[in-house]
Amino acid sequence: MRAYDFSPLYRSAIGFDRLAQLFDAAQRGDTQPSYPPYNIELVAEDQYRITMAIAGFARDELEIETERDTLKITGRKPKEDAQKSYLHRGIATRDFEHRFQLADHVRVTGARLDNGLLSIELAREIPDTLKPRRIAIDAANTAAILERQAA
Numbered sequence: 001m002r003a004y005d006f007s008p009l010y011r012s013a014i015g016f017d018r019l020a021q022l023f024d025a026a027q028r029g030d031t032q033p034s035y036p037p038y039n040i041e042l043v044a045e046d047q048y049r050i051t052m053a054i055a056g057f058a059r060d061e062l063e064i065e066t067e068r069d070t071l072k073i074t075g076r077k078p079k080e081d082a083q084k085s086y087l088h089r090g091i092a093t094r095d096f097e098h099r100f101q102l103a104d105h106v107r108v109t110g111a112r113l114d115n116g117l118l119s120i121e122l123a124r125e126i127p128d129t130l131k132p133r134r135i136a137i138d139a140a141n142t143a144a145i146l147e148r149q150a151a
Helices: 017-028 137-151
Strands: 038-044 047-053 062-067 070-073 096-101 106-114 119-126
Touching: 062 106, 070 119
Parallel strands: none
Antiparallel strands: 038 047, 047 119, 062 070, 070 096, 106 119
């Protein structure tokens, strides 16, 4: 695998350390488990939905937790006392833990379980202090300069 040097991109960018960490983690080849299967959907400009196929799990066997910039979804099945004899076992009901890295200002707004699909709603909510704002040019200084030039 090739190693890429992203340092030229950071010469004029300040505070993108987290982006560099994400690139490094992706290059290391840390793979996410493929179970359970999931979709990530862009619902609107700043709204997302993660849908996981978790057939066989009840609400009380699932846990959704956010901490800082990580969303963790965990499914734990209780151990079965009686051993069942399967002729074919195609429905996987093993325990799982899935982690998603969330961008800045993305938060979970809701979750629902319907027909074996767990849907987690996310929204990017940028604080007003971080939104672009127009800065007015002070007209008082300009008027004082014009008065001095007239005199």
